[in-house]
Amino acid sequence: MEFKVNSKELEKILARVYPAIPSRTPMPILENFLFAIEDGALTVYATDLEISLKSSINIVAEENKSILLPAKLLYDVVRSFKDTTITFEISDSGRTTLTTEHGKYTISHLGTEDYPDIPSFPDENVDEEEINEFSINGMDLKYALEKTTFALSKEEMRPAMMGALFEFSGEGFRIVTTDGHRLVNYLRKDIKQDFDEQYIVPERALSVIQKLLDERDVKIFLTKTHISFTLNEIELISRLIKHKYPDYSSVIPLENEFTLKIKTKELHDAIKRMMLFSSSSTRRVKFSLKDNVLQISAEDTDLGASGTENILCEYIGDPLDIGFNSQYVNDILSHMTSEEELLFKLHSPTKAVIIFPTEKKENLDLMMLLMPVRLNS
């Protein structure tokens, strides 16, 4: 059979689907795109068994056919073409020939019989009542993921924390991420659904969808086992993490009575310098707060190097010395650069600190939490 497609249009859908091709896999069959030609549409699938991506394009084809084509080779070849028409000829003997104005190329294809099933949404095996559904603007979701995913845990010992909690409740739509050292709590108070549920979405799905988001709305379907993100031209389906998320609310201190207001950029610049002087094993910096001055200091005794800086701030509270991992402070500040000023709420050298932008956005609560580290002085 034969079909024709524009090279640049095909390149676009291959680029969208390619992120689901695993870079290393014990199952070489996953290194292929599945091309499904049906009723004048070409749908391209890819999966690494955790996430799958699919995207479709209208083509001129008389017959239906499904084959597997080596993803990297095909993507590289299609990218190397100018804007031109590609004629695909799929032979029954396992060879696919691409013809363009440039030349003629032959690639071996495989049948689809050994390819894993691609989940579809809604799945016929899932009761309609078990599917929850909501929409969110693409840029809003992108912002939420930018602020939260950096705090995801990478420790396989705590699988729940390797994903982001998506929580729907009377308060709104909440995303929580934590690795036990810091925590981000994002709450959209205007997205209220008629269901109360918790889902844990794995990191890989979030990082792939983040790159695909734009101004347009995203439709999200949720079942007990899967999440699906549908944009106009692409669908991402991911497994959910089937573990219980820790009770994040119990670690958020409610009575931190000391407050520190500080310019984000001044603090960030100082922390970037102090990181250079912090010990490479502990990465510790000390914050000393007193009389509207924040003194930050760090020392690397192995290198024989140390540094101290003073920053003017608004501090209301008792004099306080508190230690932090400078890398974690830097991570938080790197994700708050859009905020001019931050409010820290503190209590003691051993109690979690919470950090907010001083300017609140409508319908949006954003809070970051950071655990202190012990000062051995």
Next chain:
Amino acid sequence: MEFKVNSKELEKILARVYPAIPSRTPMPILENFLFAIEDGALTVYATDLEISLKSSINIVAEENKSILLPAKLLYDVVRSFKDTTITFEISDSGRTTLTTEHGKYTISHLGTEDYPDIPSFPDENVDEEEINEFSINGMDLKYALEKTTFALSKEEMRPAMMGALFEFSGEGFRIVTTDGHRLVNYLRKDIKQDFDEQYIVPERALSVIQKLLDERDVKIFLTKTHISFTLNEIELISRLIKHKYPDYSSVIPLENEFTLKIKTKELHDAIKRMMLFSSSSTRRVKFSLKDNVLQISAEDTDLGASGTENILCEYIGDPLDIGFNSQYVNDILSHMTSEEELLFKLHSPTKAVIIFPTEKKENLDLMMLLMPVRLNS
């Protein structure tokens, strides 16, 4: 003792000298900058024993002093400062304190007694008559290095070919690079010196100097053992490779009678596609020349993939099939993109091909040579 320096001016000279700091070394002392303060000037040195870099800046200082400061830490700290004044206080107890408007930082320093000698030019141990000297415009040298250094050998078994030949003769100033598979011959006919000599300059010196070159002239000194490049603000000294360079002229065929004229970009685009289809072990592509058509084909039997393209060209000669390593063809074409059209001179499937830009530049000869690979068909 104490001195003051502007942070951005110091950053500039540290950035220039930093490339000579080795990234991994069995001699940790080389991971330091040498700061020599003498008569109101600060000179910063770095060396990896093969190349050394030095750069100076005027400062306000009452005394003379030399110390070693940890290069990476100091460079990172100075880069992190805004445009400001840094006051250095060098104590006799091995601690250097930097004070800026931001804060105060202490770094351990070392004495210079164990630091290797930095060669200087002209060296008092070298007879003046043994020093050769010439000048070249910085952009001209940059162009020459861009066109030649990609063909340097990486094989330690052939140490001479790991450097570029700088040859001075009645013909002019010539640079030759080769790895045995391809060769580049660059000749500046207007740079004529009153000495006939061959020098082999190691790759590392060439790649470091390439990044420092600009519109200004470079003064180059040469002895039997060292080369020195002096720009306004920086001096690079490198050891020369003390081996005999192979007789490059004997491999350049003089009687290749078949000629192929072809657009550089068309050939390059085709080669980039054909590389995808060439076998990952041989990387072989076949050029078939006949009747003003160049047919390029490649086949990867392991993948079951193949491709064929035809390009219109001007070919004068007998029909010819000749094989090349597509990676080497691509390297050559990548360094000829500024040339609209290329002239290939060929003779047979086993004889070297030579390649020129069809448009000659005044006083400049540029020639690339490529060895064919066997076609087993």
